[in-house]
Each structure stands twice: as C-alpha cells, then as structure tokens.
Amino acid sequence: MLSIYLSMVETDEQRTFIEQLYKTYERKMYGAAFDILHNKHDAEDAVHSAFIRIIENIEKIMQIPADKQGYYIVIICRNISIDICRKKNNSEMPIENIDEIEDRISFDDVIDSRLTAKSIRKCIFSLRESDFEVLYLNLLCELPAADIAGILAIKPTTVSQRIYKAKKRLIKIIEEQKC
C-alpha cells in the first residue's frame, strides 16, 4: 500500500505541497469531520483517509487555485465523513441505474437584471449541501465529472446526474426568487 503512495507522489514539489496542506488545513478538516461524526477517533480516521484521497488526486488538486483549495479539501473530508457515518449506521447506498446525462444547462438565460448579487447568493445558500459541493467543484473549480468522481469516490455517471439535478434545482430556486 505504501509503495502505491510513493509512486503517486513523484516530485519534491508534490511532497512539499502535501506537507503544507497538513499544516494549513489539518485542524479545519478535523473540525469538518467532527461536525458530522461527533467522535474523535472517527474524525481522525476521516482526516487521514482524506489525505490519502488527496494524494491519489494530487495532480488535479495542485491545479486548483489556492483560494479555492480550502473548501475543496473540506468537501473531500466531509464526503469521507458521511461515508463513515453511513457504514457505521449500516445504511447501504441504493444501486443507481443511471444513464449518462448530457448537461447543456446554461445559467446565462436564467440570471438576469431582476437578480442582485445578494439574491443570487441567497439562492445558492438555499441549496442542499451535496448540491452545493458538486456545483462548486464543477462550476467554480471547473472540474469535469470524471475528476469529481475520483475525488468523491463515486461513479462518473452518478456525478453527472448529481450535477444535472443540482443545476435544475438551482434554476428552480432562482426562478422562484425572480417572481
């Protein structure tokens, strides 16, 4: 297992990057994990697993702008914490029979002069956390579904559908806000 990590981190720059992530985000990640798990040992396990996930996707994460990395890393930790929680509660994920969805939704037609910056933020705040996270990764971090799937450890088709449904829900919230 260790040799796999070694092979994924190829340069001194990457190794230094990981060490810097530990220094900057470790406690924040613990806070995010503990918020969900309410157990110190499980939260530490989640943080450790999150760093393993980060190392597995290190090249993609290094391309994320520094000001977006923080919440990106919190998203990874939160999702791992939710997985731990589900396993502990023995709740199984339903097997999704999902077809690839073509996403041609554009927000240029939806957002018009009737909306202020404050009202757009309000709409985004209304989103479910899972919708917000997947749209954050897709729209703001500009990651394709395949990359998001690797980060969240779910199937790309599942990610595609989540992005599509999240956008639809956001559009509905925005339309309601305009009325």
Next chain:
Amino acid sequence: MLSGEQLLKQAFSEVAAIKYEQVPECRHIFSLRYRIRKNKLLRSLERKSAPEPRAHTGRFRLKYLVLAIIMACVLVLTGGVIMFWADGFKGIVHSDHIRLYVSDIEGSPETIEKCCFLSVLPEGFTLEHYTTGYSMNFIVYRNNEGEDIFLIQYVKKEFDPYVNNVDVEFTETTVNGYKAIYAEHSKDGFTDSIIFWDSEDYVFEMSGSGSKEYIRELAEKNEMSGFIETE
C-alpha cells in the same frame, strides 16, 4: 457587464468563502495513533535513492544461508511472532510498529491515584492541555514557537501503546535509576525523541523536539526533583 455564468461563479465563490469560515477549526490534540499514521504517510512520500547495483558473484553466500536458518529457528520457537526485548520492557514487533508492554507490573496501582505534572520544564514551556482518566493521563506543554512536550502517565497494567518503529531504533537507558528505553528520529534537520521509563508505580512516556539525551535529562530532572502531584 458580467454574464449570468460569471455572476453565478462569483456568487459561488463568495458563498464558499462564507461556508469555509463557518467550518470550525478545532484546537484538537491529535492522538498518538493518528500521529504515527501521519508520520508514516509523510515518510512514505520521501523519495528513496536507487539502490546501488550489486555485483553478480554467481555464488550463493553461505553466511546468508546460516542467517536464514537462524531466523527460521527463532520464528518457529516464538510461534512466528517477533519479540522486542529490553531491560524492563518487552513488545511485539509488527511491520511498522511495536506494541510495547512493561515487564514488571506486580504491586502497581490499578488506577491513576495521583496525577503527575512536570515540575521542571525547559524555558518558555507552559501547560497547554491535559486530560485525565482512570488508566492514563495525557498532558501537553507548549512554547511560543508551537513546540510540544507530551507527558503520558500510564497504569502499568494498561500500558500497551503502539509505537512507530519505522526508521526508529529503541535502546536501553535509565532515568534516575529506573529502567527506560528511548529513541530519536531526525528528518530535514529536525529531531524528535521519545522515552518510556518504568517508575515505581506508573510507566511514563515523554516525547518532544530534541535529542534522546535531551529528553532523558528532562525526564531525570523531574524524577529527581519530584513531580507536581494532584489527586
């Protein structure tokens, strides 16, 4: 004039910043188990220099055969379990850690009857945090530079920590006449050390920055001057 998509991205960025600030940053003391796994993960990221090419002698070396036979006998006698032995301590050796035990537990308290705090501290260190329990106390001292000294007090019967042994070698020593083992690890110019010693009633573990002799001397000064005890 920004497009709808650009306005949305801007709003997402602002909301993400707010949500990020709302995530609590806990002043959590990570457990030894976590720190061991973290250090192991970070060490696994270090590049190893390529091994030097070995000359092909074309002959099987007799001494390696003898060594292999001796190792096989030892494994058979110990039931396949590799043991760690030191004066006052013993342990079971695994691939990346040793599970330590103290050799003599007879007559020692079943619970922590008195909590022991350091009476002698290096300059600049103050008590940062402590947690007490029936079988273990965990105390952290910190200085302004963020360096920590950890002191853990164990009931002897409950002493069985997992101790990292990757690039770390434990050797015997004493602390004010008490049996002890200690080790140090250096990386990138920084050295951390750890010492375990079997005091009369309890086992103590102390770890922090510095050489193993530095940590041993700190432990000895505290044993000689006496701990600050509370019930």
